[in-house]
Amino acid sequence: MKSTSSHIQESKSDRVFMFFVYVFLTFVLLVVAIPLLYILSSSISSPQAVVTGKVWLFPVDFTLDGYKAVFRNSQIGIGFMNSFFYTIVGTLINVLLTIMIAYPLARKTFYGRNVFMVMLVITMMFEGGLIPFYLVVKNLHLLDTRWAMILPGALAVFQVIIARTFFQTSIPDELSEAAELDGCSDIRFIISIVLPLSKPVIAVMTLMYAVGHWNAYFDALIFLRSPDLFPLQIILRNILILSSVDPSMMANVDQVQAQQGLRELLKYSLIVVASAPILIIYPFVQRHFVKGVMIGSLKG
Protein backbone atom coordinates (compact mmCIF):
# COMPACT_ATOMS: atom_id res chain seq x y z
CA MET A 1 0.00 0.00 0.00
CA LYS A 2 2.53 2.52 1.13
CA SER A 3 4.99 1.57 -1.58
CA THR A 4 2.60 2.59 -4.36
CA SER A 5 1.87 5.96 -2.83
CA SER A 6 5.49 6.89 -2.19
CA HIS A 7 6.74 5.45 -5.44
CA ILE A 8 7.49 8.71 -7.23
CA GLN A 9 9.50 10.48 -4.59
CA GLU A 10 11.83 7.64 -3.60
CA SER A 11 15.19 8.90 -2.48
CA LYS A 12 18.38 7.32 -3.73
CA SER A 13 19.05 5.47 -0.49
CA ASP A 14 15.52 4.08 -0.59
CA ARG A 15 16.06 2.78 -4.10
CA VAL A 16 19.29 1.11 -3.04
CA PHE A 17 17.44 -0.39 -0.10
CA MET A 18 14.64 -1.68 -2.34
CA PHE A 19 17.21 -3.20 -4.65
CA PHE A 20 18.52 -5.26 -1.73
CA VAL A 21 14.99 -6.23 -0.71
CA TYR A 22 14.36 -7.63 -4.18
CA VAL A 23 17.73 -9.40 -4.21
CA PHE A 24 16.94 -10.93 -0.83
CA LEU A 25 13.46 -12.11 -1.85
CA THR A 26 14.78 -13.55 -5.12
CA PHE A 27 17.38 -15.41 -3.10
CA VAL A 28 14.64 -16.81 -0.82
CA LEU A 29 12.59 -17.86 -3.84
CA LEU A 30 15.53 -19.70 -5.42
CA VAL A 31 16.75 -21.33 -2.23
CA VAL A 32 13.32 -22.81 -1.57
CA ALA A 33 12.49 -23.73 -5.15
CA ILE A 34 15.77 -25.26 -6.35
CA PRO A 35 15.93 -28.32 -4.05
CA LEU A 36 12.30 -29.09 -4.94
CA LEU A 37 12.98 -28.66 -8.64
CA TYR A 38 16.07 -30.85 -8.38
CA ILE A 39 14.00 -33.70 -6.91
CA LEU A 40 11.27 -33.32 -9.52
CA SER A 41 13.82 -33.31 -12.36
CA SER A 42 15.75 -36.26 -10.96
CA SER A 43 12.56 -38.30 -10.68
CA ILE A 44 12.08 -38.18 -14.46
CA SER A 45 15.73 -38.58 -15.44
CA SER A 46 17.48 -41.80 -16.33
CA PRO A 47 18.98 -43.78 -13.40
CA GLN A 48 22.49 -43.42 -14.86
CA ALA A 49 22.21 -39.64 -15.04
CA VAL A 50 21.02 -39.48 -11.43
CA VAL A 51 23.67 -41.80 -10.00
CA THR A 52 26.52 -40.07 -11.81
CA GLY A 53 25.32 -36.65 -10.66
CA LYS A 54 24.49 -35.21 -14.08
CA VAL A 55 21.12 -33.82 -13.07
CA TRP A 56 21.06 -30.18 -11.97
CA LEU A 57 17.89 -28.25 -12.60
CA PHE A 58 16.44 -29.98 -15.62
CA PRO A 59 15.78 -33.65 -16.35
CA VAL A 60 18.43 -35.62 -18.25
CA ASP A 61 17.36 -38.50 -20.55
CA PHE A 62 13.64 -38.37 -19.77
CA THR A 63 12.11 -41.60 -18.44
CA LEU A 64 9.18 -42.61 -16.26
CA ASP A 65 10.84 -45.81 -14.98
CA GLY A 66 11.00 -44.47 -11.43
CA TYR A 67 7.26 -43.90 -11.36
CA LYS A 68 6.59 -47.31 -12.88
CA ALA A 69 8.64 -48.86 -10.08
CA VAL A 70 6.67 -46.89 -7.48
CA PHE A 71 3.32 -48.09 -8.80
CA ARG A 72 4.54 -51.70 -9.14
CA ASN A 73 5.35 -51.78 -5.44
CA SER A 74 2.49 -53.35 -3.50
CA GLN A 75 3.82 -52.02 -0.15
CA ILE A 76 3.45 -48.46 -1.35
CA GLY A 77 -0.09 -49.18 -2.54
CA ILE A 78 -1.07 -50.58 0.87
CA GLY A 79 0.54 -47.57 2.55
CA PHE A 80 -1.49 -45.19 0.40
CA MET A 81 -4.75 -46.98 1.19
CA ASN A 82 -4.00 -47.07 4.91
CA SER A 83 -3.03 -43.41 4.97
CA PHE A 84 -6.24 -42.47 3.17
CA PHE A 85 -8.22 -44.44 5.75
CA TYR A 86 -6.46 -42.93 8.75
CA THR A 87 -6.71 -39.45 7.28
CA ILE A 88 -10.41 -39.60 6.46
CA VAL A 89 -11.68 -41.40 9.58
CA GLY A 90 -9.20 -39.66 11.88
CA THR A 91 -10.01 -36.20 10.59
CA LEU A 92 -13.75 -36.82 10.86
CA ILE A 93 -13.41 -37.82 14.52
CA ASN A 94 -11.00 -34.92 15.18
CA VAL A 95 -13.37 -32.31 13.79
CA LEU A 96 -16.40 -33.75 15.58
CA LEU A 97 -14.71 -33.91 18.98
CA THR A 98 -13.13 -30.48 18.58
CA ILE A 99 -16.50 -28.84 17.91
CA MET A 100 -18.10 -30.84 20.70
CA ILE A 101 -15.72 -29.40 23.28
CA ALA A 102 -15.04 -25.97 21.75
CA TYR A 103 -18.67 -24.93 21.43
CA PRO A 104 -19.81 -25.50 25.03
CA LEU A 105 -16.60 -23.78 26.21
CA ALA A 106 -17.54 -20.75 24.13
CA ARG A 107 -21.01 -20.44 25.70
CA LYS A 108 -21.29 -17.97 28.56
CA THR A 109 -24.35 -19.78 29.91
CA PHE A 110 -22.44 -23.04 30.22
CA TYR A 111 -22.03 -23.49 33.96
CA GLY A 112 -18.54 -24.63 34.95
CA ARG A 113 -16.89 -23.74 31.69
CA ASN A 114 -13.92 -22.17 33.49
CA VAL A 115 -13.21 -25.46 35.22
CA PHE A 116 -13.25 -27.29 31.90
CA MET A 117 -11.13 -24.59 30.32
CA VAL A 118 -8.47 -24.91 33.01
CA MET A 119 -8.59 -28.67 32.55
CA LEU A 120 -7.87 -28.16 28.88
CA VAL A 121 -5.07 -25.64 29.30
CA ILE A 122 -3.26 -27.79 31.88
CA THR A 123 -2.79 -30.47 29.24
CA MET A 124 -0.95 -27.92 27.09
CA MET A 125 1.48 -27.08 29.86
CA PHE A 126 2.20 -30.44 31.36
CA GLU A 127 2.12 -33.94 29.99
CA GLY A 128 2.65 -37.43 31.24
CA GLY A 129 5.30 -38.23 28.70
CA LEU A 130 5.83 -40.98 26.20
CA ILE A 131 5.92 -44.05 28.45
CA PRO A 132 2.75 -43.48 30.52
CA PHE A 133 0.95 -42.54 27.27
CA TYR A 134 2.15 -45.71 25.62
CA LEU A 135 1.04 -47.79 28.62
CA VAL A 136 -2.47 -46.33 28.44
CA VAL A 137 -2.77 -47.30 24.79
CA LYS A 138 -1.36 -50.70 25.60
CA ASN A 139 -3.76 -51.29 28.50
CA LEU A 140 -6.71 -50.37 26.31
CA HIS A 141 -5.55 -53.14 23.95
CA LEU A 142 -5.23 -50.69 21.10
CA LEU A 143 -1.65 -51.64 20.19
CA ASP A 144 -1.29 -52.82 16.63
CA THR A 145 -4.87 -51.95 15.67
CA ARG A 146 -6.21 -49.28 13.35
CA TRP A 147 -7.71 -47.49 16.36
CA ALA A 148 -4.21 -46.77 17.67
CA MET A 149 -3.80 -44.41 14.73
CA ILE A 150 -7.04 -42.58 15.47
CA LEU A 151 -8.02 -42.51 19.15
CA PRO A 152 -4.84 -41.43 20.98
CA GLY A 153 -4.69 -38.26 18.88
CA ALA A 154 -8.44 -37.68 18.60
CA LEU A 155 -8.22 -34.09 19.81
CA ALA A 156 -5.63 -31.32 19.43
CA VAL A 157 -5.94 -28.81 22.24
CA PHE A 158 -4.55 -26.04 20.07
CA GLN A 159 -7.35 -26.55 17.54
CA VAL A 160 -9.92 -26.41 20.34
CA ILE A 161 -8.59 -23.00 21.38
CA ILE A 162 -8.82 -21.74 17.78
CA ALA A 163 -12.37 -23.05 17.32
CA ARG A 164 -13.49 -21.67 20.68
CA THR A 165 -12.11 -18.23 19.81
CA PHE A 166 -14.01 -18.38 16.53
CA PHE A 167 -17.29 -19.37 18.18
CA GLN A 168 -16.91 -16.63 20.78
CA THR A 169 -16.19 -13.89 18.29
CA SER A 170 -18.54 -14.78 15.45
CA ILE A 171 -21.62 -16.35 17.02
CA PRO A 172 -23.37 -13.67 19.08
CA ASP A 173 -24.83 -14.64 22.45
CA GLU A 174 -28.14 -13.12 21.42
CA LEU A 175 -28.51 -15.83 18.80
CA SER A 176 -28.42 -18.72 21.25
CA GLU A 177 -30.63 -16.81 23.67
CA ALA A 178 -33.23 -16.16 20.99
CA ALA A 179 -33.13 -19.78 19.85
CA GLU A 180 -33.53 -20.93 23.42
CA LEU A 181 -36.59 -18.76 23.93
CA ASP A 182 -38.08 -20.23 20.79
CA GLY A 183 -37.67 -23.67 22.30
CA CYS A 184 -34.69 -24.78 20.26
CA SER A 185 -32.57 -27.31 22.13
CA ASP A 186 -28.82 -26.84 22.47
CA ILE A 187 -27.99 -29.80 20.26
CA ARG A 188 -30.37 -28.67 17.55
CA PHE A 189 -28.91 -25.17 17.80
CA ILE A 190 -25.40 -26.55 17.24
CA ILE A 191 -26.47 -28.58 14.24
CA SER A 192 -28.69 -26.08 12.46
CA ILE A 193 -27.18 -22.72 13.46
CA VAL A 194 -23.61 -23.10 14.72
CA LEU A 195 -22.29 -25.52 12.11
CA PRO A 196 -23.51 -23.59 9.03
CA LEU A 197 -22.12 -20.35 10.49
CA SER A 198 -18.74 -21.92 11.21
CA LYS A 199 -17.78 -23.15 7.76
CA PRO A 200 -14.53 -21.15 7.63
CA VAL A 201 -13.16 -22.49 10.89
CA ILE A 202 -14.33 -26.02 10.11
CA ALA A 203 -12.56 -25.85 6.75
CA VAL A 204 -9.33 -24.70 8.36
CA MET A 205 -9.56 -27.30 11.10
CA THR A 206 -10.26 -30.10 8.64
CA LEU A 207 -7.23 -29.14 6.58
CA MET A 208 -4.91 -28.84 9.57
CA TYR A 209 -5.99 -32.19 10.96
CA ALA A 210 -5.90 -33.91 7.57
CA VAL A 211 -2.37 -32.71 6.79
CA GLY A 212 -1.35 -33.83 10.27
CA HIS A 213 -2.73 -37.33 9.71
CA TRP A 214 -1.26 -37.66 6.25
CA ASN A 215 2.19 -36.62 7.46
CA ALA A 216 2.25 -38.43 10.82
CA TYR A 217 4.61 -41.31 11.40
CA PHE A 218 5.35 -41.21 15.13
CA ASP A 219 2.16 -42.93 16.32
CA ALA A 220 2.60 -45.65 13.74
CA LEU A 221 6.23 -46.09 14.79
CA ILE A 222 5.37 -46.73 18.42
CA PHE A 223 1.96 -48.40 18.15
CA LEU A 224 1.95 -50.54 15.01
CA ARG A 225 3.78 -53.79 14.27
CA SER A 226 1.87 -55.37 11.37
CA PRO A 227 3.07 -54.21 7.94
CA ASP A 228 -0.46 -54.35 6.53
CA LEU A 229 -1.51 -51.56 8.93
CA PHE A 230 1.43 -49.27 8.14
CA PRO A 231 0.61 -45.80 6.83
CA LEU A 232 2.51 -44.42 3.88
CA GLN A 233 4.98 -42.44 6.00
CA ILE A 234 6.36 -45.58 7.68
CA ILE A 235 6.80 -47.25 4.32
CA LEU A 236 8.50 -44.11 3.03
CA ARG A 237 10.82 -44.18 6.00
CA ASN A 238 11.76 -47.79 5.30
CA ILE A 239 12.47 -47.13 1.65
CA LEU A 240 13.84 -43.59 1.69
CA ILE A 241 15.75 -43.38 4.94
CA LEU A 242 16.52 -46.95 5.96
CA SER A 243 17.01 -47.84 2.27
CA SER A 244 15.50 -51.27 2.71
CA VAL A 245 13.88 -52.03 -0.61
CA ASP A 246 12.29 -55.39 -1.07
CA PRO A 247 14.19 -56.89 -4.03
CA SER A 248 11.07 -58.61 -5.34
CA MET A 249 9.63 -55.26 -6.34
CA MET A 250 12.36 -54.95 -8.93
CA ALA A 251 11.43 -58.30 -10.43
CA ASN A 252 11.26 -57.02 -13.98
CA VAL A 253 14.78 -55.65 -14.02
CA ASP A 254 17.48 -58.23 -14.57
CA GLN A 255 20.78 -56.53 -14.18
CA VAL A 256 22.04 -55.79 -10.70
CA GLN A 257 23.59 -52.52 -11.75
CA ALA A 258 20.39 -51.30 -13.33
CA GLN A 259 18.61 -52.31 -10.15
CA GLN A 260 20.82 -50.10 -8.06
CA GLY A 261 20.28 -47.16 -10.35
CA LEU A 262 16.57 -47.75 -10.31
CA ARG A 263 16.63 -47.97 -6.54
CA GLU A 264 18.09 -44.48 -6.40
CA LEU A 265 15.63 -43.21 -8.99
CA LEU A 266 12.73 -44.74 -7.09
CA LYS A 267 13.54 -42.52 -4.09
CA TYR A 268 13.03 -39.35 -6.10
CA SER A 269 9.83 -40.56 -7.74
CA LEU A 270 8.51 -41.72 -4.40
CA ILE A 271 9.12 -38.32 -2.80
CA VAL A 272 7.11 -36.73 -5.61
CA VAL A 273 4.26 -39.28 -5.49
CA ALA A 274 3.95 -39.18 -1.71
CA SER A 275 3.83 -35.39 -1.60
CA ALA A 276 1.42 -35.17 -4.52
CA PRO A 277 -1.90 -35.43 -2.63
CA ILE A 278 -1.03 -32.45 -0.46
CA LEU A 279 0.76 -30.43 -3.12
CA ILE A 280 -2.19 -30.83 -5.50
CA ILE A 281 -4.69 -29.41 -3.01
CA TYR A 282 -2.18 -26.88 -1.67
CA PRO A 283 -2.94 -23.99 -4.07
CA PHE A 284 -6.65 -24.32 -3.32
CA VAL A 285 -6.30 -24.43 0.44
CA GLN A 286 -3.44 -21.99 0.86
CA ARG A 287 -5.64 -19.03 1.72
CA HIS A 288 -7.58 -21.13 4.24
CA PHE A 289 -4.36 -21.92 6.02
CA VAL A 290 -3.49 -18.26 6.07
CA LYS A 291 -6.91 -17.58 7.55
CA GLY A 292 -6.39 -20.34 10.11
CA VAL A 293 -3.12 -18.86 11.28
CA MET A 294 -4.84 -15.52 11.69
CA ILE A 295 -7.80 -16.89 13.64
CA GLY A 296 -5.28 -18.67 15.81
CA SER A 297 -3.33 -15.50 16.37
CA LEU A 298 -6.30 -13.82 18.01
CA LYS A 299 -5.45 -14.40 21.63
CA GLY A 300 -8.09 -16.79 22.97
Place this chain on the structure above:
Amino acid sequence: MPSLNKKLHTDSPMHGGISALTQTSAVRTSPWKKIRRHWQLYLVILLPLLYLIIFKYIPMAGIVIAFKDYNVIKGIWGSHWVGLKYFEQFFGSPNFWLYIKNTLGISFYGLLVGFPAPIILALALNEIRNGLFKKSVQMVSYAPYFISTVIMVSIIIVNLSPNVGMVSKLFGMLGVENTNFMGIPGLFKSIYVWSDVWQHTGYGAIIYIAALSGVNPELYESAKVDGASRIQKILNIDIPSLIPVSVILLILNLGNIMKLGFEKIYLMQNPLNLSTSEVISTYVYKVGLLGSSFSFSAAIGFFNSIINLILLISVNYIARKLSNNSLW
Protein backbone atom coordinates in the same frame (compact mmCIF):
# COMPACT_ATOMS: atom_id res chain seq x y z
CA MET B 1 -43.25 -11.81 22.24
CA PRO B 2 -44.65 -8.77 24.12
CA SER B 3 -44.48 -10.54 27.45
CA LEU B 4 -40.95 -11.55 26.66
CA ASN B 5 -39.85 -8.02 25.95
CA LYS B 6 -41.37 -6.91 29.16
CA LYS B 7 -39.43 -9.47 31.10
CA LEU B 8 -36.22 -8.44 29.43
CA HIS B 9 -36.84 -4.86 30.28
CA THR B 10 -37.72 -5.34 33.87
CA ASP B 11 -34.92 -7.75 34.63
CA SER B 12 -31.96 -6.49 32.70
CA PRO B 13 -30.92 -3.59 34.92
CA MET B 14 -30.48 -5.99 37.80
CA HIS B 15 -28.50 -8.68 36.00
CA GLY B 16 -26.15 -6.84 33.68
CA GLY B 17 -24.20 -9.51 31.80
CA ILE B 18 -26.33 -12.56 32.33
CA SER B 19 -28.27 -14.00 29.42
CA ALA B 20 -31.92 -13.29 28.74
CA LEU B 21 -33.17 -16.62 29.89
CA THR B 22 -31.39 -16.52 33.22
CA GLN B 23 -32.97 -13.18 33.74
CA THR B 24 -36.49 -14.46 33.08
CA SER B 25 -36.05 -16.79 36.00
CA ALA B 26 -34.13 -14.95 38.65
CA VAL B 27 -35.38 -17.48 41.18
CA ARG B 28 -33.72 -20.47 39.53
CA THR B 29 -30.04 -19.54 39.73
CA SER B 30 -28.66 -22.46 41.70
CA PRO B 31 -25.88 -24.30 39.81
CA TRP B 32 -27.95 -27.43 39.59
CA LYS B 33 -30.69 -25.56 37.77
CA LYS B 34 -28.21 -24.01 35.38
CA ILE B 35 -26.77 -27.41 34.63
CA ARG B 36 -30.20 -28.93 34.12
CA ARG B 37 -31.26 -26.20 31.73
CA HIS B 38 -28.24 -26.90 29.51
CA TRP B 39 -27.93 -30.62 30.11
CA GLN B 40 -27.46 -31.16 26.37
CA LEU B 41 -24.22 -29.16 26.40
CA TYR B 42 -22.86 -31.52 29.06
CA LEU B 43 -23.89 -34.44 26.93
CA VAL B 44 -22.05 -32.91 23.99
CA ILE B 45 -18.86 -32.24 25.95
CA LEU B 46 -18.85 -35.70 27.53
CA LEU B 47 -16.96 -37.51 24.79
CA PRO B 48 -14.15 -34.94 24.42
CA LEU B 49 -13.80 -34.85 28.20
CA LEU B 50 -13.50 -38.59 28.26
CA TYR B 51 -10.72 -38.26 25.72
CA LEU B 52 -8.87 -35.72 27.88
CA ILE B 53 -9.18 -37.92 30.94
CA ILE B 54 -8.08 -41.12 29.23
CA PHE B 55 -5.29 -39.84 27.00
CA LYS B 56 -4.06 -36.79 28.93
CA TYR B 57 -4.87 -37.15 32.62
CA ILE B 58 -4.39 -40.88 33.13
CA PRO B 59 -0.88 -40.63 31.60
CA MET B 60 -0.17 -37.79 34.04
CA ALA B 61 -1.12 -40.10 36.88
CA GLY B 62 0.92 -42.81 35.21
CA ILE B 63 4.03 -40.80 35.98
CA VAL B 64 4.11 -42.65 39.31
CA ILE B 65 5.92 -45.45 37.51
CA ALA B 66 8.95 -43.15 37.47
CA PHE B 67 9.07 -43.67 41.23
CA LYS B 68 8.36 -47.39 41.05
CA ASP B 69 10.00 -50.49 39.72
CA TYR B 70 7.49 -51.07 36.96
CA ASN B 71 6.72 -54.68 36.37
CA VAL B 72 4.45 -55.70 33.51
CA ILE B 73 2.81 -58.51 35.48
CA LYS B 74 2.22 -56.55 38.70
CA GLY B 75 0.98 -53.51 36.79
CA ILE B 76 1.44 -49.87 37.68
CA TRP B 77 -0.17 -50.02 41.11
CA GLY B 78 1.24 -53.35 42.20
CA SER B 79 4.88 -52.49 41.50
CA HIS B 80 7.32 -51.56 44.29
CA TRP B 81 8.15 -47.98 45.21
CA VAL B 82 11.80 -47.14 44.60
CA GLY B 83 11.76 -43.42 45.32
CA LEU B 84 14.20 -41.39 43.28
CA LYS B 85 16.32 -44.35 42.17
CA TYR B 86 15.74 -43.80 38.46
CA PHE B 87 16.27 -40.04 38.67
CA GLU B 88 19.60 -40.65 40.40
CA GLN B 89 20.48 -43.22 37.78
CA PHE B 90 19.79 -40.69 35.03
CA PHE B 91 21.62 -37.78 36.68
CA GLY B 92 24.56 -40.06 37.39
CA SER B 93 24.79 -41.59 33.94
CA PRO B 94 27.90 -40.61 31.95
CA ASN B 95 25.83 -39.27 29.07
CA PHE B 96 23.44 -37.12 31.13
CA TRP B 97 25.20 -33.85 30.40
CA LEU B 98 25.77 -34.79 26.77
CA TYR B 99 22.03 -35.25 26.14
CA ILE B 100 21.17 -32.04 27.99
CA LYS B 101 23.85 -30.22 26.04
CA ASN B 102 22.62 -31.59 22.70
CA THR B 103 18.99 -30.81 23.48
CA LEU B 104 19.65 -27.26 24.62
CA GLY B 105 22.26 -26.67 21.92
CA ILE B 106 19.93 -27.58 19.08
CA SER B 107 17.00 -25.73 20.65
CA PHE B 108 18.82 -22.47 21.25
CA TYR B 109 20.59 -22.58 17.89
CA GLY B 110 17.20 -23.19 16.28
CA LEU B 111 15.63 -20.31 18.15
CA LEU B 112 18.49 -17.95 17.40
CA VAL B 113 18.13 -18.51 13.65
CA GLY B 114 14.53 -19.64 13.36
CA PHE B 115 12.93 -16.90 15.44
CA PRO B 116 14.12 -13.80 13.52
CA ALA B 117 13.95 -15.46 10.06
CA PRO B 118 10.16 -15.18 9.54
CA ILE B 119 10.20 -11.62 10.90
CA ILE B 120 12.82 -10.59 8.36
CA LEU B 121 10.91 -12.29 5.54
CA ALA B 122 7.66 -10.59 6.58
CA LEU B 123 9.34 -7.17 6.74
CA ALA B 124 10.84 -7.66 3.29
CA LEU B 125 7.56 -8.85 1.78
CA ASN B 126 5.79 -5.91 3.35
CA GLU B 127 8.05 -3.51 1.46
CA ILE B 128 7.20 -4.68 -2.04
CA ARG B 129 4.08 -4.06 -4.05
CA ASN B 130 1.37 -6.71 -4.37
CA GLY B 131 1.97 -8.46 -7.62
CA LEU B 132 3.06 -11.65 -9.27
CA PHE B 133 6.53 -11.58 -7.72
CA LYS B 134 5.22 -11.14 -4.18
CA LYS B 135 2.62 -13.87 -4.71
CA SER B 136 5.23 -16.29 -6.05
CA VAL B 137 7.61 -15.70 -3.16
CA GLN B 138 4.78 -16.32 -0.70
CA MET B 139 3.40 -19.35 -2.50
CA VAL B 140 6.79 -21.01 -2.91
CA SER B 141 8.03 -20.23 0.58
CA TYR B 142 4.89 -21.61 2.29
CA ALA B 143 5.00 -24.87 0.34
CA PRO B 144 7.73 -26.73 2.31
CA TYR B 145 5.61 -26.43 5.46
CA PHE B 146 3.26 -29.11 4.11
CA ILE B 147 6.00 -31.62 3.45
CA SER B 148 6.01 -34.48 5.96
CA THR B 149 8.96 -34.99 8.28
CA VAL B 150 9.87 -38.25 6.58
CA ILE B 151 9.93 -36.60 3.15
CA MET B 152 11.76 -33.59 4.56
CA VAL B 153 14.54 -35.75 5.98
CA SER B 154 14.67 -37.67 2.69
CA ILE B 155 15.08 -34.39 0.83
CA ILE B 156 17.91 -33.44 3.18
CA ILE B 157 19.63 -36.80 2.72
CA VAL B 158 19.16 -36.79 -1.04
CA ASN B 159 20.43 -33.24 -1.45
CA LEU B 160 23.43 -33.94 0.77
CA SER B 161 24.27 -37.37 -0.59
CA PRO B 162 27.94 -37.51 -1.66
CA ASN B 163 28.61 -36.43 -5.28
CA VAL B 164 24.96 -36.82 -6.37
CA GLY B 165 23.00 -34.35 -4.27
CA MET B 166 22.53 -30.72 -5.17
CA VAL B 167 24.34 -29.34 -2.13
CA SER B 168 27.18 -31.86 -2.43
CA LYS B 169 27.70 -30.87 -6.05
CA LEU B 170 27.84 -27.19 -5.12
CA PHE B 171 30.45 -27.98 -2.47
CA GLY B 172 32.22 -30.17 -5.03
CA MET B 173 32.67 -27.09 -7.21
CA LEU B 174 34.32 -25.38 -4.26
CA GLY B 175 36.75 -28.26 -3.95
CA VAL B 176 35.05 -30.16 -1.10
CA GLU B 177 34.44 -33.47 -2.76
CA ASN B 178 32.87 -36.75 -1.76
CA THR B 179 31.83 -35.66 1.71
CA ASN B 180 29.23 -37.53 3.71
CA PHE B 181 27.72 -34.49 5.41
CA MET B 182 25.21 -36.54 7.41
CA GLY B 183 28.07 -38.49 8.99
CA ILE B 184 29.94 -35.49 10.39
CA PRO B 185 28.88 -34.94 14.04
CA GLY B 186 29.90 -31.28 14.00
CA LEU B 187 27.50 -30.50 11.17
CA PHE B 188 24.39 -32.14 12.63
CA LYS B 189 23.07 -29.09 14.48
CA SER B 190 23.52 -26.83 11.48
CA ILE B 191 21.85 -29.25 9.09
CA TYR B 192 18.93 -29.65 11.48
CA VAL B 193 18.47 -25.95 12.17
CA TRP B 194 18.94 -24.62 8.64
CA SER B 195 16.69 -27.23 7.06
CA ASP B 196 14.08 -26.21 9.63
CA VAL B 197 14.51 -22.61 8.60
CA TRP B 198 14.10 -23.72 4.98
CA GLN B 199 10.88 -25.54 5.82
CA HIS B 200 9.17 -23.18 8.26
CA THR B 201 10.21 -19.59 7.54
CA GLY B 202 7.59 -18.91 4.87
CA TYR B 203 4.72 -20.25 6.91
CA GLY B 204 5.99 -18.59 10.07
CA ALA B 205 5.98 -15.24 8.27
CA ILE B 206 2.19 -15.35 7.72
CA ILE B 207 1.36 -14.24 11.25
CA TYR B 208 3.79 -11.31 11.05
CA ILE B 209 2.47 -10.27 7.65
CA ALA B 210 -1.01 -10.23 9.17
CA ALA B 211 0.24 -8.08 12.04
CA LEU B 212 1.93 -5.66 9.61
CA SER B 213 -1.20 -5.32 7.50
CA GLY B 214 -3.01 -4.13 10.63
CA VAL B 215 -0.71 -1.15 11.12
CA ASN B 216 -2.55 2.17 10.96
CA PRO B 217 -1.78 3.70 7.48
CA GLU B 218 -1.77 7.17 9.03
CA LEU B 219 1.50 6.30 10.74
CA TYR B 220 3.14 5.76 7.36
CA GLU B 221 1.59 8.95 6.00
CA SER B 222 2.98 11.07 8.80
CA ALA B 223 6.34 9.34 8.56
CA LYS B 224 6.39 10.26 4.87
CA VAL B 225 5.56 13.85 5.65
CA ASP B 226 8.45 13.90 8.10
CA GLY B 227 10.71 12.63 5.32
CA ALA B 228 11.46 9.26 6.90
CA SER B 229 13.41 6.76 4.79
CA ARG B 230 12.18 3.20 4.31
CA ILE B 231 14.67 1.89 6.84
CA GLN B 232 13.49 4.44 9.39
CA LYS B 233 9.90 3.41 8.78
CA ILE B 234 10.78 -0.23 9.37
CA LEU B 235 12.70 0.57 12.53
CA ASN B 236 10.18 2.97 14.00
CA ILE B 237 6.82 1.67 12.79
CA ASP B 238 7.01 -1.92 11.53
CA ILE B 239 9.24 -3.48 14.17
CA PRO B 240 7.47 -1.93 17.18
CA SER B 241 4.13 -3.14 15.77
CA LEU B 242 5.47 -6.71 15.65
CA ILE B 243 6.62 -6.77 19.26
CA PRO B 244 3.40 -8.05 20.92
CA VAL B 245 2.99 -11.03 18.60
CA SER B 246 6.69 -11.86 18.63
CA VAL B 247 6.85 -11.84 22.42
CA ILE B 248 3.98 -14.33 22.57
CA LEU B 249 5.66 -16.59 20.03
CA LEU B 250 8.99 -16.28 21.83
CA ILE B 251 7.38 -17.38 25.11
CA LEU B 252 5.79 -20.37 23.40
CA ASN B 253 9.11 -21.30 21.78
CA LEU B 254 11.12 -20.94 24.96
CA GLY B 255 8.53 -22.97 26.81
CA ASN B 256 9.08 -25.78 24.34
CA ILE B 257 12.87 -25.76 24.45
CA MET B 258 13.13 -29.15 26.14
CA LYS B 259 10.35 -30.63 24.01
CA LEU B 260 12.65 -30.61 21.01
CA GLY B 261 10.86 -32.55 18.30
CA PHE B 262 11.52 -36.25 18.31
CA GLU B 263 10.41 -37.00 14.77
CA LYS B 264 12.95 -35.15 12.68
CA ILE B 265 15.97 -35.78 14.89
CA TYR B 266 15.26 -39.49 15.13
CA LEU B 267 15.06 -39.76 11.34
CA MET B 268 18.26 -37.76 10.85
CA GLN B 269 20.26 -39.89 13.26
CA ASN B 270 22.83 -42.38 12.06
CA PRO B 271 25.57 -44.23 13.94
CA LEU B 272 28.16 -41.68 12.84
CA ASN B 273 26.45 -38.56 14.18
CA LEU B 274 24.98 -39.90 17.44
CA SER B 275 27.45 -37.99 19.61
CA THR B 276 25.76 -34.74 18.68
CA SER B 277 22.32 -35.94 17.63
CA GLU B 278 21.15 -37.91 20.68
CA VAL B 279 18.69 -35.72 22.57
CA ILE B 280 16.42 -36.39 25.54
CA SER B 281 13.34 -37.29 23.50
CA THR B 282 15.15 -39.79 21.28
CA TYR B 283 16.88 -41.25 24.32
CA VAL B 284 13.54 -41.68 26.13
CA TYR B 285 12.19 -43.56 23.12
CA LYS B 286 15.20 -45.82 22.76
CA VAL B 287 15.59 -46.65 26.44
CA GLY B 288 11.88 -46.89 27.15
CA LEU B 289 10.20 -48.49 24.18
CA LEU B 290 13.06 -50.20 22.39
CA GLY B 291 14.86 -51.14 25.61
CA SER B 292 11.73 -51.70 27.72
CA SER B 293 13.10 -49.78 30.72
CA PHE B 294 9.73 -48.19 31.37
CA SER B 295 10.41 -46.68 34.79
CA PHE B 296 13.81 -45.25 33.91
CA SER B 297 12.45 -43.75 30.72
CA ALA B 298 9.37 -42.33 32.45
CA ALA B 299 11.65 -40.67 35.01
CA ILE B 300 13.57 -38.92 32.23
CA GLY B 301 10.31 -37.87 30.59
CA PHE B 302 9.00 -36.51 33.90
CA PHE B 303 12.21 -34.58 34.51
CA ASN B 304 11.85 -33.11 31.03
CA SER B 305 8.22 -32.06 31.54
CA ILE B 306 9.03 -30.36 34.85
CA ILE B 307 11.93 -28.37 33.37
CA ASN B 308 9.62 -27.32 30.56
CA LEU B 309 6.91 -26.18 32.91
CA ILE B 310 9.37 -24.15 34.98
CA LEU B 311 10.78 -22.57 31.82
CA LEU B 312 7.33 -21.65 30.50
CA ILE B 313 6.23 -20.09 33.77
CA SER B 314 9.43 -18.11 34.30
CA VAL B 315 9.63 -16.86 30.71
CA ASN B 316 6.01 -15.77 30.88
CA TYR B 317 6.71 -13.99 34.17
CA ILE B 318 9.74 -12.17 32.77
CA ALA B 319 7.86 -11.16 29.62
CA ARG B 320 5.00 -9.77 31.67
CA LYS B 321 7.38 -7.72 33.79
CA LEU B 322 9.40 -6.39 30.87
CA SER B 323 6.89 -5.80 28.12
CA ASN B 324 3.37 -6.32 29.41
CA ASN B 325 2.89 -9.03 26.79
CA SER B 326 2.31 -12.48 28.18
CA LEU B 327 0.34 -15.66 27.70
CA TRP B 328 -1.54 -15.20 30.95
